[in-house]
Amino acid sequence: MSTAAPTPRTDWTVPEKPGLEDLETRWDSHWEEQGTYRFDRTATRDGVFSIDTPPPTVSGSLHVGHVFSYTHTDTIARYQRMRGKSVFYPMGWDDNGLPTERRVQNYYGVQCDPSLPYDPAMPTPTPMSERPKEEQKKLPVNISRRNFIELCNLLTTEDEKAFEQLFRTLGLSVDWSRTYATIDDHCRRVAQRAFLHNLDRDEAYQAEAPVLWDVDFRCAVAQAELEDREMPGAYHRIPFVHTGTGEPIFIETTRPELIAACVSLVAHPDDERYQPLFGTTVRSPLFGVEVEIRAHELADPEKGSGIAMICTFGDITDVTWWRELQLDTRPIVTDNGRIASEVPEWIAAGGPDAIAAYEKLAGKTVKQAQVLIVELLREAGALDGEPKPITHPVKFYEKGDRPLEILTSRQWYLRNGGRDLELRGALLERGSELHWHPGHMRVRYENWVNGLNGDWLVSRQRFFGVSFPIWYPLDADGQPMHDSPIRAEEAALPVDPATDTPQGYDESQRDQPGGFTGDPDVMDTWATSSLTPQIATGWGEDPDLFERTFPMDLRPQAHEIIRTWLFSTAVRSHLEHDSLPWRNAGISGWVLDPDRKKMSKSKGNVVTPLHLLEQYGADAVRYWAASGRPGTDTTFDEGQMKIGRRLSIKLLNASRFALGLGSADGSAVVHDASAVTEPLDRAMLADLARLVDDTTAAFDGYDYARALERTESFFWQFCDQYLELVKTRAYGSRGDHAAASAQAALQLALSTLLRLFAPFLPFVTEEIWSWWQEGSVHTAPWPDASELRERAADGDPLAFAMGAEVLSAARRAKTEAKRSLKWPVELIAVADTGARAAALQSVVADVQEAANAESVTVDLAAESAVTVTLAAEPDGA
RNA sequence: GGGCGUUUGGCUCAGUUGGUUAGAGCAUCUCCCUUACAAGGAGAGGGUCGGGGGUUCGAAUCCCUCAACGCCCA
Numbered sequence: 025m026s027t028a029a030p031t032p033r034t035d036w037t038v039p040e041k042p043g044l045e046d047l048e049t050r051w052d053s054h055w056e057e058q059g060t061y062r063f064d065r066t067a068t069r070d071g072v073f074s075i076d077t078p079p080p081t082v083s084g085s086l087h088v089g090h091v092f093s094y095t096h097t098d099t100i101a102r103y104q105r106m107r108g109k110s111v112f113y114p115m116g117w118d119d120n121g122l123p124t125e126r127r128v129q130n131y132y133g134v135q136c137d138p139s140l141p142y143d144p145a146m147p148t149p150t151p152m153s154e155r156p157k158e159e160q161k162k163l164p165v166n167i168s169r170r171n172f173i174e175l176c177n178l179l180t181t182e183d184e185k186a187f188e189q190l191f192r193t194l195g196l197s198v199d200w201s202r203t204y205a206t207i208d209d210h211c212r213r214v215a216q217r218a219f220l221h222n223l224d225r226d227e228a229y230q231a232e233a234p235v236l237w238d239v240d241f242r243c244a245v246a247q248a249e250l251e252d253r254e255m256p257g258a259y260h261r262i263p264f265v266h267t268g269t270g271e272p273i274f275i276e277t278t279r280p281e282l283i284a285a286c287v288s289l290v291a292h293p294d295d296e297r298y299q300p301l302f303g304t305t306v307r308s309p310l311f312g313v314e315v316e317i318r319a320h321e322l323a324d325p326e327k328g329s330g331i332a333m334i335c336t337f338g339d340i341t342d343v344t345w346w347r348e349l350q351l352d353t354r355p356i357v358t359d360n361g362r363i364a365s366e367v368p369e370w371i372a373a374g375g376p377d378a379i380a381a382y383e384k385l386a387g388k389t390v391k392q393a394q395v396l397i398v399e400l401l402r403e404a405g406a407l408d409g410e411p412k413p414i415t416h417p418v419k420f421y422e423k424g425d426r427p428l429e430i431l432t433s434r435q436w437y438l439r440n441g442g443r444d445l446e447l448r449g450a451l452l453e454r455g456s457e458l459h460w461h462p463g464h465m466r467v468r469y470e471n472w473v474n475g476l477n478g479d480w481l482v483s484r485q486r487f488f489g490v491s492f493p494i495w496y497p498l499d500a501d502g503q504p505m506h507d508s509p510i511r512a513e514e515a516a517l518p519v520d521p522a523t524d525t526p527q528g529y530d531e532s533q534r535d536q537p538g539g540f541t542g543d544p545d546v547m548d549t550w551a552t553s554s555l556t557p558q559i560a561t562g563w564g565e566d567p568d569l570f571e572r573t574f575p576m577d578l579r580p581q582a583h584e585i586i587r588t589w590l591f592s593t594a595v596r597s598h599l600e601h602d603s604l605p606w607r608n609a610g611i612s613g614w615v616l617d618p619d620r621k622k623m624s625k626s627k628g629n630v631v632t633p634l635h636l637l638e639q640y641g642a643d644a645v646r647y648w649a650a651s652g653r654p655g656t657d658t659t660f661d662e663g664q665m666k667i668g669r670r671l672s673i674k675l676l677n678a679s680r681f682a683l684g685l686g687s688a689d690g691s692a693v694v695h696d697a698s699a700v701t702e703p704l705d706r707a708m709l710a711d712l713a714r715l716v717d718d719t720t721a722a723f724d725g726y727d728y729a730r731a732l733e734r735t736e737s738f739f740w741q742f743c744d745q746y747l748e749l750v751k752t753r754a755y756g757s758r759g760d761h762a763a764a765s766a767q768a769a770l771q772l773a774l775s776t777l778l779r780l781f782a783p784f785l786p787f788v789t790e791e792i793w794s795w796w797q798e799g800s801v802h803t804a805p806w807p808d809a810s811e812l813r814e815r816a817a818d819g820d821p822l823a824f825a826m827g828a829e830v831l832s833a834a835r836r837a838k839t840e841a842k843r844s845l846k847w848p849v850e851l852i853a854v855a856d857t858g859a860r861a862a863a864l865q866s867v868v869a870d871v872q873e874a875a876n877a878e879s880v881t882v883d884l885a886a887e888s889a890v891t892v893t894l895a896a897e898p899d900g901a
Numbered sequence: 902g903g904g905c906g907u908u909u910g911g912c913u914c915a916g917u918u919g920g921u922u923a924g925a926g927c928a929u930c931u932c933c934c935u936u937a938c939a940a941g942g943a944g945a946g947g948g949u950c951g952g953g954g955g956u957u958c959g960a961a962u963c964c965c966u967c968a969a970c971g972c973c974c975a
Contacts, residue, residue, distance in 0.1 A: 212948070467905060468973065475974065584972075657971075661913055663927055673940070682939030733915065737925075747937080837933055839944040846935045
């Protein structure tokens, strides 16, 4: 592929009144017709640049945060395309998960019941909003999982159209023929296939273990989905009675309602107060259950009385103690967040009083139980003083409203290095193989991997999502045999074990003793999202495409999901392909509101982008976005959009000038680049060559913002200084030869600048390009500095700088004298050092004309000085 | 409590390996309707680079320390 500047047409015309109106619609449909951004799949891997686009969540609407980060990616995509790469730039939609599930439930008044069979003839329900009032009060209709997913597809398709339209208006150079949705069959097939491979390699396993449980969602929650929230609580000082001495041992707890679940007391091994008691026992108040006093380093002598009650389970430290001290399991909280209604055996053993006390708590929520038990303790004289209010961090599911409980249950896990130092080391190594932009983001990855304390919990007790492609045989009592799961055939994927029948069985055997039952859980949404590279590149389904695009070149994403999305994707690829999923990670910052707070739906400070695109135009909005440094949080600033718009208008006008020169009738005069003979023109081109070097290096380092800043800064110099200096000569004041030099340089410079701006301002650059060039600027070659240097020949950037400096001095003199800029100058006397004086001398004729000066003298001196003498009166005044 | 990042004129930001009077744009003020551009142009004023200490001939730029803010994790 040639990298020389494309040859202009010879029949160009320049619009009389160029404008920015309607560019988006016009060029978007043109690009679509021309297939400008189609992936060329004849390209081999080294000629491809592939992008693992983040699939936005399809619920609600896009906001400026999307516009911001997706623009960053697009500038890189456009740069790589101009560098001759076949850019693989698909778009995904994340319509998997709770938000979609809830929307479909409310919109259609339905509820998923996975036990129901699929009804292929089910009519689409009338949306709730279109139903009569009295009908809206009816209970939701239960439908099968497959029918439910079909409704999800139906509803999200509409949202996806709106998203695509907005992204098109923004000018993303996505190949819109390549989209995927995370609930579609393809994605579910990939997720299930990857899971089966993990299972075959023993990377996926099930275990009965304590899990953090959201009692409202009735669902297990993974480490990555946790957050701490500061919550009010109170320390309750409660005596346990020592079985030997009869003395009270005071513990302090924030969760007195769990006394019935107490399995031990614990103190620090070095704590002299309690050392004599280790190995002896106490009885719990109210229930009289005998528990042992144990020693463990995690007990904090400074906290409360220094001795703590271990329950199964009150918090995650209890889990550690329970595991390391091999304690009994005595759960009393059930999956709905209430105290179990049946009296547990260890309580029943305590006699009628214990049973009576427990029965008062049974069936209550933990919150109600706490109030009750405080009363009971007080009545029994087992509460020392009043509870002391404190504020402490409590674990929540990030989308949940009530504190998490800890329950034991059977779940699927995926190995991620959380319990395996060797795997952890390998994943850390992957992190250092990856090129991070900016580099310091790697540390977040490393911190996360080093802080893992368990494998990845991937099963969720939800209805909607990708099912595990697994059934279990039932024994003669109808109990599932979890140790011998029946895996689905790969060719049959995707499957829904709730309605599909495993091979070797008949549907009539479902849930019958000796028959089979489907795994009831679905996968964590990250289990699908972590496979976006495999989904996009056709892993396992289109080996030819996979070969050309994987591992991908770039994963663009935001920094707060390094621990989730980026890490989990690295895990899946490491396990499946023994490689990184991509070579580069481009991490975008956030958009902050003017108070420097992150824009988020929950804060209500979100700005939607549609009106911005209408008001300022896509190029201007992109200009603002591309000004945000990689990885840096950026303040939302409409002022930047105004500047972007001004820049676009300036481009139109400067182009109109440059291309309108040289002929009276407006038709084109194409100059051979060898026509560039004047020192000023050569100096400008030499300067431009440096700019091309700079911006190319910046883009190669994924620093689009730097590339934009450099280009913009050059462009304003170009307009304010160069155009003014050559204007009269370009019109022909010093003959055809000198004019041709200017015109040729202007054409080459404009061609170069349009291509440098194209990744940022795709619409206005394409518009101008279409005036005088063949094809699209977006598939034109990226500018070549060596070509410019060749044309610049002996050009010295200093000559351009000197010309600009002296012209500025003349302008300053006129402005300070309150004269117009065309006011004549009698004399400009310049004194300067050797090299600077010589550089100026070479362009002195251009300076003289631009300043409208009678004469310009250049003398050698040790110090620079410019003296401007204005004419007394303008000619003809 | 740990990690990462940020702190430059009224506002939003540049400042690449330490080096000439710290740069833009917006805003402010002054001037100019000059045939690419009045949704424009030319110019001016305004900061000593969060505080303190150190290294150096020389630091916004390197080191130490403190502070504020943001994010992530305990």
